[in-house]
Amino acid sequence: MRIAIGADHAGYTLKEELIKILESLNCDIEDIGAYKLDPLDDYPDFAIKVANKVASGDCVKGIVICGSGVGASIATNKIRGIRASVCHDTYSASQGVEHDDMNILCLGARIVDFKLAKDLVENFINAIYSGEERHERRLSKIKALDN
Numbered sequence: 136m137r138i139a140i141g142a143d144h145a146g147y148t149l150k151e152e153l154i155k156i157l158e159s160l161n162c163d164i165e166d167i168g169a170y171k172l173d174p175l176d177d178y179p180d181f182a183i184k185v186a187n188k189v190a191s192g193d194c195v196k197g198i199v200i201c202g203s204g205v206g207a208s209i210a211t212n213k214i215r216g217i218r219a220s221v222c223h224d225t226y227s228a229s230q231g232v233e234h235d236d237m238n239i240l241c242l243g244a245r246i247v248d249f250k251l252a253k254d255l256v257e258n259f260i261n262a263i264y265s266g267e268e269r270h271e272r273r274l275s276k277i278k279a280l281d282n
Contacts, residue, residue, distance in 0.1 A: 136260065139188035139197040141167040141181035144174045146200025146207075146244040149252055153198065156253050160260055165194055178202075182210035182241075189238050190216040197239040198256065204243035211239050215281045223247055228255040232262035234270050235277075 138157055142150035147169050157164050167184040169176055178201035185197040197219075199207035204221035211219040219239035222228040223246055231237035240259040242252055264270070 136161075136196065137163040137165065137194045138260070139165045139167055139185040139194040140199075141185045141197075142169060142200035142244070143176050143178040143181055143202075144169065144172055145178075145202035146242065147172050149242070149244040149249065150198075150200050152249055153200075153252060153256055156256055157260070160257065162260065178206045179210040182207045183214065186211040186214035186217045186219070186239060190214050195238075196260065198242065198259070199239060200242045200244050202243060202245045204241040204246065207241040211241065218277065222255055222259070223251070225254050225258045228258040229262040232259060233265050234273075236264040236270075236274055 140150055154164055154166060165188060168181055182199045185199050188194040189197040199211055201207040208219050208221045211217050217239055218235060218237045219241055220231050220237055221241045222231060228240060
Protein backbone atom coordinates (compact mmCIF):
# COMPACT_ATOMS: atom_id res chain seq x y z
CA MET A 136 0.00 0.00 0.00
CA ARG A 137 1.41 3.39 -0.99
CA ILE A 138 1.16 5.97 1.80
CA ALA A 139 1.96 9.70 1.64
CA ILE A 140 3.22 11.24 4.86
CA GLY A 141 4.07 14.82 5.69
CA ALA A 142 4.60 17.05 8.70
CA ASP A 143 5.52 20.57 9.64
CA HIS A 144 8.12 21.47 12.28
CA ALA A 145 5.81 20.41 15.12
CA GLY A 146 5.32 16.95 13.64
CA TYR A 147 8.75 16.45 12.08
CA THR A 148 10.23 14.18 14.77
CA LEU A 149 7.09 12.06 15.05
CA LYS A 150 6.93 11.70 11.25
CA GLU A 151 10.47 10.36 11.15
CA GLU A 152 9.57 7.72 13.75
CA LEU A 153 6.27 6.78 12.09
CA ILE A 154 8.03 6.17 8.78
CA LYS A 155 9.82 3.27 10.51
CA ILE A 156 6.45 1.88 11.64
CA LEU A 157 5.04 2.18 8.11
CA GLU A 158 8.08 0.36 6.73
CA SER A 159 7.51 -2.46 9.23
CA LEU A 160 3.93 -2.70 7.89
CA ASN A 161 5.36 -3.16 4.37
CA CYS A 162 4.00 0.17 3.16
CA ASP A 163 5.50 1.95 0.19
CA ILE A 164 6.10 5.41 1.65
CA GLU A 165 6.15 8.76 -0.09
CA ASP A 166 7.68 11.23 2.36
CA ILE A 167 6.74 14.69 1.11
CA GLY A 168 8.53 16.57 3.91
CA ALA A 169 9.52 18.34 5.97
CA TYR A 170 12.99 16.97 5.41
CA LYS A 171 14.57 19.03 8.17
CA LEU A 172 13.42 20.79 11.29
CA ASP A 173 12.43 24.32 10.26
CA PRO A 174 10.43 26.28 12.85
CA LEU A 175 9.24 28.67 10.14
CA ASP A 176 7.55 26.11 7.89
CA ASP A 177 3.75 25.97 7.59
CA TYR A 178 1.50 22.92 7.96
CA PRO A 179 -0.76 23.75 4.98
CA ASP A 180 2.17 23.27 2.59
CA PHE A 181 2.66 19.66 3.68
CA ALA A 182 -1.03 18.90 4.21
CA ILE A 183 -1.91 19.96 0.66
CA LYS A 184 0.94 17.91 -0.84
CA VAL A 185 -0.25 14.79 0.97
CA ALA A 186 -3.88 15.48 0.05
CA ASN A 187 -2.99 15.91 -3.62
CA LYS A 188 -1.09 12.60 -3.63
CA VAL A 189 -4.13 10.81 -2.21
CA ALA A 190 -6.69 12.65 -4.34
CA SER A 191 -4.76 11.85 -7.53
CA GLY A 192 -4.55 8.17 -6.67
CA ASP A 193 -0.75 8.21 -6.45
CA CYS A 194 -1.16 7.10 -2.83
CA VAL A 195 -3.97 5.08 -1.26
CA LYS A 196 -3.88 6.81 2.13
CA GLY A 197 -2.10 9.71 3.76
CA ILE A 198 -0.89 10.86 7.15
CA VAL A 199 -0.32 14.50 8.09
CA ILE A 200 1.17 15.61 11.38
CA CYS A 201 1.18 19.09 12.86
CA GLY A 202 1.00 20.40 16.43
CA SER A 203 -2.64 19.57 17.17
CA GLY A 204 -3.73 17.84 13.96
CA VAL A 205 -6.53 20.36 13.57
CA GLY A 206 -4.86 22.61 11.03
CA ALA A 207 -3.76 19.61 8.98
CA SER A 208 -7.34 18.32 8.97
CA ILE A 209 -8.79 21.66 7.88
CA ALA A 210 -6.25 22.08 5.08
CA THR A 211 -6.49 18.54 3.69
CA ASN A 212 -10.28 18.60 3.61
CA LYS A 213 -10.17 21.54 1.18
CA ILE A 214 -9.04 19.13 -1.56
CA ARG A 215 -11.74 17.35 -3.58
CA GLY A 216 -11.99 13.65 -2.73
CA ILE A 217 -10.28 13.91 0.63
CA ARG A 218 -11.87 12.63 3.78
CA ALA A 219 -9.47 13.50 6.57
CA SER A 220 -9.85 13.62 10.30
CA VAL A 221 -7.89 14.19 13.45
CA CYS A 222 -7.85 10.95 15.40
CA HIS A 223 -6.41 10.66 18.86
CA ASP A 224 -8.05 7.35 19.78
CA THR A 225 -7.72 3.96 18.08
CA TYR A 226 -11.46 3.43 17.62
CA SER A 227 -11.79 6.56 15.46
CA ALA A 228 -8.64 5.74 13.50
CA SER A 229 -10.10 2.43 12.33
CA GLN A 230 -13.83 3.26 12.35
CA GLY A 231 -13.17 6.39 10.29
CA VAL A 232 -11.92 4.16 7.49
CA GLU A 233 -14.42 1.32 7.97
CA HIS A 234 -17.54 3.52 8.01
CA ASP A 235 -16.52 6.83 6.43
CA ASP A 236 -13.78 5.79 3.99
CA MET A 237 -11.39 8.23 5.67
CA ASN A 238 -8.29 8.45 3.49
CA ILE A 239 -6.06 10.79 5.50
CA LEU A 240 -5.19 10.49 9.17
CA CYS A 241 -4.24 13.75 10.90
CA LEU A 242 -2.25 13.62 14.10
CA GLY A 243 -1.24 16.19 16.69
CA ALA A 244 2.37 15.62 17.73
CA ARG A 245 1.80 17.84 20.77
CA ILE A 246 -1.24 15.77 21.75
CA VAL A 247 -0.25 12.11 21.31
CA ASP A 248 2.87 10.30 22.40
CA PHE A 249 4.79 7.92 20.15
CA LYS A 250 3.13 4.74 21.47
CA LEU A 251 -0.38 6.07 20.83
CA ALA A 252 0.64 7.50 17.44
CA LYS A 253 2.01 4.07 16.48
CA ASP A 254 -1.29 2.41 17.48
CA LEU A 255 -3.29 5.03 15.58
CA VAL A 256 -1.27 4.54 12.41
CA GLU A 257 -1.51 0.75 12.63
CA ASN A 258 -5.29 0.94 13.08
CA PHE A 259 -5.64 3.41 10.20
CA ILE A 260 -3.44 1.42 7.81
CA ASN A 261 -5.05 -1.93 8.60
CA ALA A 262 -8.65 -0.71 8.43
CA ILE A 263 -10.70 -1.39 5.29
CA TYR A 264 -13.82 0.45 4.18
CA SER A 265 -16.82 -1.85 4.72
CA GLY A 266 -18.86 -0.72 1.71
CA GLU A 267 -22.06 -1.55 3.59
CA GLU A 268 -25.19 -0.02 2.08
CA ARG A 269 -25.73 2.44 4.94
CA HIS A 270 -22.13 3.64 4.69
CA GLU A 271 -22.31 3.89 0.90
CA ARG A 272 -25.49 5.96 1.20
CA ARG A 273 -23.86 8.34 3.63
CA LEU A 274 -20.61 8.51 1.69
CA SER A 275 -22.45 9.39 -1.50
CA LYS A 276 -23.93 12.41 0.28
CA ILE A 277 -20.44 13.50 1.35
CA LYS A 278 -19.04 12.97 -2.15
CA ALA A 279 -21.86 15.11 -3.57
CA LEU A 280 -20.43 18.03 -1.59
CA ASP A 281 -17.27 17.81 -3.72
CA ASN A 282 -19.35 18.77 -6.74
